[in-house]
Amino acid sequence: MSDLETFRAEARAWLEENCPKEMRDGAGGEENICWGGTQWKFQSDAQKTWLDRMAAKGWTVPHWPKEYGGGGLSKEEVKILKAEMRSLKCRSPLESFGIWMLGPALLKYGAHEQKAHFLPPIARGEIRWCQGYSEPNAGSDLASLQCKCEDKGDHWLINGQKIWTSYADESDWIFVLVRTDPKATKHNGISFILVDMNQKGVSTKPIKLISGKSPFCETFFDDATAPKEHAPGVSAIVGEINRGWDVAKYLLTHEREMISAGGGGLLGGRGMGEVAAQEIGLEHGRLADPLLRAQIAKAEIDGWAFLLTLERMKDEAKAGQGVGANSSMLKYYGTEFNKRRFELLMDIGGSDELEWEGERTKDGKLARGWLRTKANSIEGGTSEVQLNIIAKRILELPGA
Amino acid sequence: MPLVLTEEQEMLKESARGFLDEKAPVSALRKLRDTNDQTGFSRDLWKEMAEMGWAGILVEEEHGGADFGFVGAGVLAEEMGRTLTASPFLSTSILAATALKKIGTDAQKQASLPKIAAGELLYALAVDEHRKHGPAKTAMKAEKHGNGFKLSGDKTFVADGHVADKIIVAARTAGAAGEQDGLTLFLVNAKSKGLTAERTQMVDSRNAARLKFDGVEATGDDVLGEVDGGYMALEGVLNAGRAGLAAELSGASQAAFGMTVNYLKERKQFGAEIGSFQALQHRAAHLYSEIELAKSAILKALQDLDAHYGMAGPICSLAKAKAGEVAKLASQEAVQMHGGIGMTDEFDIGFYMKRIRVAQEMFGDPAFHADRIAQMRGY
Numbered sequence: 001m002s003d004l005e006t007f008r009a010e011a012r013a014w015l016e017e018n019c020p021k022e023m024r025d026g027a028g029g030e031e032n033i034c035w036g037g038t039q040w041k042f043q044s045d046a047q048k049t050w051l052d053r054m055a056a057k058g059w060t061v062p063h064w065p066k067e068y069g070g071g072g073l074s075k076e077e078v079k080i081l082k083a084e085m086r087s088l089k090c091r092s093p094l095e096s097f098g099i100w101m102l103g104p105a106l107l108k109y110g111a112h113e114q115k116a117h118f119l120p121p122i123a124r125g126e127i128r129w130c131q132g133y134s135e136p137n138a139g140s141d142l143a144s145l146q147c148k149c150e151d152k153g154d155h156w157l158i159n160g161q162k163i164w165t166s167y168a169d170e171s172d173w174i175f176v177l178v179r180t181d182p183k184a185t186k187h188n189g190i191s192f193i194l195v196d197m198n199q200k201g202v203s204t205k206p207i208k209l210i211s212g213k214s215p216f217c218e219t220f221f222d223d224a225t226a227p228k229e230h231a232p233g234v235s236a237i238v239g240e241i242n243r244g245w246d247v248a249k250y251l252l253t254h255e256r257e258m259i260s261a262g263g264g265g266l267l268g269g270r271g272m273g274e275v276a277a278q279e280i281g282l283e284h285g286r287l288a289d290p291l292l293r294a295q296i297a298k299a300e301i302d303g304w305a306f307l308l309t310l311e312r313m314k315d316e317a318k319a320g321q322g323v324g325a326n327s328s329m330l331k332y333y334g335t336e337f338n339k340r341r342f343e344l345l346m347d348i349g350g351s352d353e354l355e356w357e358g359e360r361t362k363d364g365k366l367a368r369g370w371l372r373t374k375a376n377s378i379e380g381g382t383s384e385v386q387l388n389i390i391a392k393r394i395l396e397l398p399g400a
Numbered sequence: 401m402p403l404v405l406t407e408e409q410e411m412l413k414e415s416a417r418g419f420l421d422e423k424a425p426v427s428a429l430r431k432l433r434d435t436n437d438q439t440g441f442s443r444d445l446w447k448e449m450a451e452m453g454w455a456g457i458l459v460e461e462e463h464g465g466a467d468f469g470f471v472g473a474g475v476l477a478e479e480m481g482r483t484l485t486a487s488p489f490l491s492t493s494i495l496a497a498t499a500l501k502k503i504g505t506d507a508q509k510q511a512s513l514p515k516i517a518a519g520e521l522l523y524a525l526a527v528d529e530h531r532k533h534g535p536a537k538t539a540m541k542a543e544k545h546g547n548g549f550k551l552s553g554d555k556t557f558v559a560d561g562h563v564a565d566k567i568i569v570a571a572r573t574a575g576a577a578g579e580q581d582g583l584t585l586f587l588v589n590a591k592s593k594g595l596t597a598e599r600t601q602m603v604d605s606r607n608a609a610r611l612k613f614d615g616v617e618a619t620g621d622d623v624l625g626e627v628d629g630g631y632m633a634l635e636g637v638l639n640a641g642r643a644g645l646a647a648e649l650s651g652a653s654q655a656a657f658g659m660t661v662n663y664l665k666e667r668k669q670f671g672a673e674i675g676s677f678q679a680l681q682h683r684a685a686h687l688y689s690e691i692e693l694a695k696s697a698i699l700k701a702l703q704d705l706d707a708h709y710g711m712a713g714p715i716c717s718l719a720k721a722k723a724g725e726v727a728k729l730a731s732q733e734a735v736q737m738h739g740g741i742g743m744t745d746e747f748d749i750g751f752y753m754k755r756i757r758v759a760q761e762m763f764g765d766p767a768f769h770a771d772r773i774a775q776m777r778g779y
Binding site for chain 2: 271273274276277282285286287293294296297298300301302304305306308309311312315316318319321326329332333384386387388390391394395396397398399
């Protein structure tokens with residue numbers, strides 16, 4: 001048996017023994033995620049047991065180095081672990097912005113002391129992080145951000161406002177893009193700083209969205225502070241001072257890749273045509289609504305071709321080919337496709353799916369999901385920004 | 401299998417590009433058109449292609465071929481799409497080679513495949529009888545006649561139908577038009593008594609013909625595959641052709657898009673390169689994305705034809721539908737973004753628009769394949 005096959009057998013045996021039965025239902029979706037953090041209330045004992053066991057094994061972040069709370073697994077091993085978790089229908093033990101965003105940023109740009117200080121509590125689900133990027137006047141033009149950060153000798157003094165901070169009201173710490181040099185050109189005076197939210201100077205206010213939900217907040221900094229060092233040798237700034245834009249850009253690319261890869265997951269489950277056949281019915285073997293049928297078929301063609309493109313781009317990257325800026329193409333196409341897909345699902349659903357409250361629609365689950373997709377092409381860089389990037393970096397068009 | 405070309409396939413692509421740029425650029429097609437060439441392609445060029453192994457790209461080595469598989473054939477089709485190269489590659493090297501390889505008897509293979517690989521015999525596949533593709537709609541009759549059959553009916557949109565030495569034709573030995581059962585494939589000599597071919601001058605200046613079968617005699621030995629059970633075999637061959645056409649469409653899309661992007665960088669209006677205008681940048685970036693999607697679908701279809709030939713129907717429909725749609729968009733955007741010059745005959749972009757219009761129609765337009773995918777998925 002090869003090493004990888006041995007690993008597969010061992011991982012499977014361990015998961016079978018350690019994953020509680022209640023966590024073996026394959027449930028995904030935001031309502032079933034374990035986010036962790038000091039404010040986190042476990043939905044069940046099983047959820048806590050599952051987190052603790054996986055964290056002890058380093059498998060909440062299997063690809064991170066062991067010294068920082070990870071599993072130290074190779075890419076191939078991570079793939080096998082994920083496949084085994086899928087086949088056993090194990091829920092993900094922990095998801096968070098710490099895992100998705102701050103972790104990758106620290107692993108690439110952080111000093112050893114920062115990694116050793118901040119990563120293990122993320123891996124164990126003890127500290128929940130949020131991301132302070134956008135401002136009311138810095139959206140697509142993120143680099144024009146104005147949140148001020150002044151050097152006060154032993155600490156930093158922060159004043160300003162962030163917006164669209166996901167789950168800021170439930171988070172413990174925030175990683176923030178701040179302006180440390182107001183005189184420098186706009187990309188050059190930005191720093192990436194880590195701030196404890198448990199202080200008087202930081203406050204949050206949820207924003208209610210058209211879906212009725214409030215996943216985002218406004219976050220205010222009024223004379224908020226961060227010590228120069230959170231612990232001996234643990235700087236509050238990640239990377240070099242005034243070079244935070246490098247970190248931000250890296251994370252934005254990473255985020256786009258995650259969103260576009262998620263595009264694949266969104267296509268799982270039943271196809272639009274299958275749903276339509278059931279909800280609307282067939283006539284002579286064809287969907288009874290011929291115009292809708294044509295739209296669905298065209299959308300399924302694009303969705304299928306998009307999934308194959310995700311696969312091809314991954315294979316190209318593995319083979320050392322491909323274009324980095326293609327993540328913008330995938331983000332653009334995947335999010336636009338997802339909006340189109342939900343528009344069609346709403347068309348199929350007709351008036352039945354327009355019930356906003358009540359058992360029949362599980363409080364408008366589809367309708368709320370449909371509204372949620374409208375943010376897909378805004379967050380992480382709008383579709384228009386992605387098209388700009390394609391024009392500039394791939395097509396090399398002038399002045400772009 | 402990873403969705404990338406192997407090293408061998410990459411090398412084939414590179415050498416094909418070099419060869420076609422030199423020997424068969426768009427100007428060669430223009431010359432064929434302007435001189436009203438009766439063959440519609442250069443036989444000398446085809447001979448050279450055969451010498452390089454292209455004619456027998458799908459033929460096994462034991463029959464003198466290169467045996468590069470459908471991905472290899474697709475690579476060549478894509479490159480020929482870039483340069484709009486006119487050749488019998490689709491009809492002889494993809495369609496006929498696939499048909500003979502997959503359903504031919506040993507004797508039929510021996511008699512045909514080495515000659516296909518050598519570039520000595522040309523074939524055509526005659527399926528459609530109406531303006532819109534639909535193999536099940538075949539009405540052409542093949543009536544029992546002694547020990548053999550007599551074929552009567554009309555075929556249209558037959559690529560290379562006027563120059564082929566042999567015709568593979570779908571005819572009805574049972575059932576009625578519209579039914580899948582009752583079709584039989586025949587392999588007949590183009591010079592058979594009662595068979596006439598009229599070359600149709602098409603919008604793309606390439607080869608197509610209308611064929612008239614007036615009691616053409618065929619023996620039992622001329623049957624290709626099973627009597628009455630030819631539909632699935634025909635579908636397999638058509639799928640190969642669809643994937644090949646999709647690859648050609650992709651090559652044509654990429655070439656037209658490349659010309660367009662270059663033009664956006666050069667052409668100045670309002671004191672700036674027009675490519676600096678966001679209205680055009682976004683359209684170009686969108687088209688880039690669509691072209692990438694089509695490429696993925698096509699490569700997967702070609703790989704699946706190699707790996708699971710009998711199950712490649714849906715993916716070939718995906719490839720043909722997506723490639724056809726994207727190629728139309730690419731040619732329309734190309735003409736629009738080139739402005740007035742794009743409308744002139746002197747400029748090449750019009751040739752792309754014309755070939756794309758024809759290739760996307762052949763063996764099913766995007767709507768035909770979207771309908772097929774919907775049916776296969778049960779709605």
